[in-house]
Amino acid sequence: xxxxxxxxKAFGAKRAVDGVSFSVERGEVVGFLGPNGSGKSxxxxxxxxxxxxxxxxxxxxGHDVAEAPLAAKRLIGYLPESAPAYPDMTVHGFLxxxxxxxxxxxxxKREAIARAVERCFLxxxxxxxxxxxxxxxRHRTCLAQALIHDPEVLVLDEPTDGLDPNQxxxxxLLIRELGRSKAIVFSTHILEEVxxxxxxxxxxxxxxxxxxxxxxxxGRPLDEVFRRLTTTDTARR
Amino acid sequence: xSLAWTIAKRELGSYFTSPVAYVFLVIFLLLTxxxxxxAGQFFxxxxxxxxxxxxxxxxxxxxxxPAVGMRLWAEERRSGTLELLFTxxxxxxxxxxxxxxxxxxxxxxxxALTFPVVVTVNxxxxxxxxxxxxxxxxxxxxxxxxxxxxxxxSAMTRNQVVAFILSVLACLFLILAGxxxxxxxxxxxxxxxFVDTVAAFSVVTHFDGFQRGVIDSRDLLFFLSVIGxxxxxxxxxxxxx
Numbered sequence: 230x231x232x233x234x235x236x237x238k239a240f241g242a243k244r245a246v247d248g249v250s251f252s253v254e255r256g257e258v259v260g261f262l263g264p265n266g267s268g269k270s271x272x273x274x275x276x277x278x279x280x281x282x283x284x285x286x287x288x289x290x291g292h293d294v295a296e297a298p299l300a301a302k303r304l305i306g307y308l309p310e311s312a313p314a315y316p317d318m319t320v321h322g323f324l325x326x327x328x329x330x331x332x333x334x335x336x337x338k339r340e341a342i343a344r345a346v347e348r349c350f351l352x353x354x355x356x357x358x359x360x361x362x363x364x365x366x367r368h369r370t371c372l373a374q375a376l377i378h379d380p381e382v383l384v385l386d387e388p389t390d391g392l393d394p395n396q397x398x399x400x401x402l403l404i405r406e407l408g409r410s411k412a413i414v415f416s417t418h419i420l421e422e423v424x425x426x427x428x429x430x431x432x433x434x435x436x437x438x439x440x441x442x443x444x445x446x447x448g449r450p451l452d453e454v455f456r457r458l459t460t461t462d463t464a465r466r
Numbered sequence: 467x468s469l470a471w472t473i474a475k476r477e478l479g480s481y482f483t484s485p486v487a488y489v490f491l492v493i494f495l496l497l498t499x500x501x502x503x504x505a506g507q508f509f510x511x512x513x514x515x516x517x518x519x520x521x522x523x524x525x526x527x528x529x530x531x532p533a534v535g536m537r538l539w540a541e542e543r544r545s546g547t548l549e550l551l552f553t554x555x556x557x558x559x560x561x562x563x564x565x566x567x568x569x570x571x572x573x574x575x576x577x578a579l580t581f582p583v584v585v586t587v588n589x590x591x592x593x594x595x596x597x598x599x600x601x602x603x604x605x606x607x608x609x610x611x612x613x614x615x616x617x618x619x620s621a622m623t624r625n626q627v628v629a630f631i632l633s634v635l636a637c638l639f640l641i642l643a644g645x646x647x648x649x650x651x652x653x654x655x656x657x658x659x660f661v662d663t664v665a666a667f668s669v670v671t672h673f674d675g676f677q678r679g680v681i682d683s684r685d686l687l688f689f690l691s692v693i694g695x696x697x698x699x700x701x702x703x704x705x706x707x
Contacts, residue, residue: 274549277553278552278553279549279552279553279707280707298555299555299556299557300555302553302554302555303555305553307550307553309546309549309550309553311546313545313546313547313549313550314547314550315476315480315545315547316545317480317483317484318476318479318480318483322479326472326476327554329472330469330472330473330554330555330556331554331555332555358483371550374550
């Protein structure tokens with residue numbers, strides 16, 4: 230569903246993403262690992278069409294994100310890193326807006342909102358204004374927005390960031406369940422999440438893929454593998 | 467276009483769920499009242515027209531329109547919702563148009579609420595109501611031109627204050643371009659053709675026609691092209707995110 234070929238994004242002289250290639254099929258949950266500033270978010274922003282790549286190609290469901298951005302974006306549900314949402318809206322109003330922007334109306338819109346609210350455990354705050362929500366709820370509101378149109382591709386940038394341990398657990402279960410029928414990429418720097426939710430992991434450092442495979446293939450313990458591949462490299466800089 | 471309308475609805479809703487709309491409407495009406503009746507000497511003029519009302523609009527809008535528009539894109543940038551908006555399946559021009567139209571509609575509501583001056587002048591005498599309608603059309607277009615410029619400056623920054631100051635400056639240029647002190651200054655080093663070109667950018671000269679009750683296609687074209695150009699510039703700025 231997602232195919233990335235030789236993706237490069239340069240900001241001035243710095244190459245935030247430097248020749249990344251991978252693909253994600255339906256039924257896969259790919260964990261995107263890496264230290265802060267390794268290029269995870271930048272890659273995700275290029276998959277979702279927010280950033281234009283300096284070079285390279287991204288296709289989603291066969292649609293080139295640069296050439297047919299609307300067709301590609303229709304297939305994607307995206308949770309950006311900071312989980313942004315319009316603070317002056319209620320949770321319901323925000324999800325209704327997201328649903329309308331996805332072309333849903335009438336009964337389909339109502340059902341989509343109800344399903345997203347249920348999946349993300351938002352029923353107690355539906356009519357609350359977003360700026361009064363705690364961080365966990367705000368995060369899940371934005372996640373609900375990404376799920377509203379039941380997309381075939383999910384791109385989630387740190388979906389468990391800012392959640393309490395129970396919520397983290399629930400979101401991981403949700404990702405695993407959704408992963409059976411969708412193609413999912415999510416970024417994290419919590420290594421247990423790889424075991425808990427992923428079918429495959431990609432480790433990225435300084436804009437390059439340094440390892441990929443199932444958690445078992447990468448070797449155990451995972452945190453040691455991760456440190457060997459990334460921090461030592463950073464320390465040498 | 468339906469997506470532009472969805473965005474416009476959301477934007478307009480956000481004016482009215484925050485105090486911005488009410489504060490703005492009250493201040494706008496108070497100031498138009500003050501400028502018309504006190505500073506504009508509505509009664510002393512002894513004529514049944516709204517010249518005292520419309521004459522102040524270029525200056526009044528100079529501060530008030532950037533205040534309405536400064537948040538449009540700056541706030542989306544600051545809160546990160548820009549990323550959300552531009553990863554939804556909506557062509558950027560529809561997002562830009564939707565947000566612009568919402569604010570323009572809001573300014574239209576503010577302008578419509580000045581109807582008591584029209585009632586007053588009709589009770590006191592027999593004004594040329596066609597002229598008043600033309601005045602309103604001109605005033606609405608003027609507000610749209612300032613607003614489009616504010617959209618553009620708002621897209622440049624995540625800071626609303628910066629957006630406000632830049633748009634006041636740009637709008638001030640649109641007013642002053644035709645003013646004698648400015649054209650004289652320019653004439654010292656620039657060719658007369660250049661000075662004339664700059665002067666043609668002044669909103670005041672184009673707004674004058676409407677105040678006299680004339681809807682000239684050239685004036686119409688001027689305002690619409692300022693709006694078109696500024697929104698196009700907004701799109702270019704937002705593309706380089």
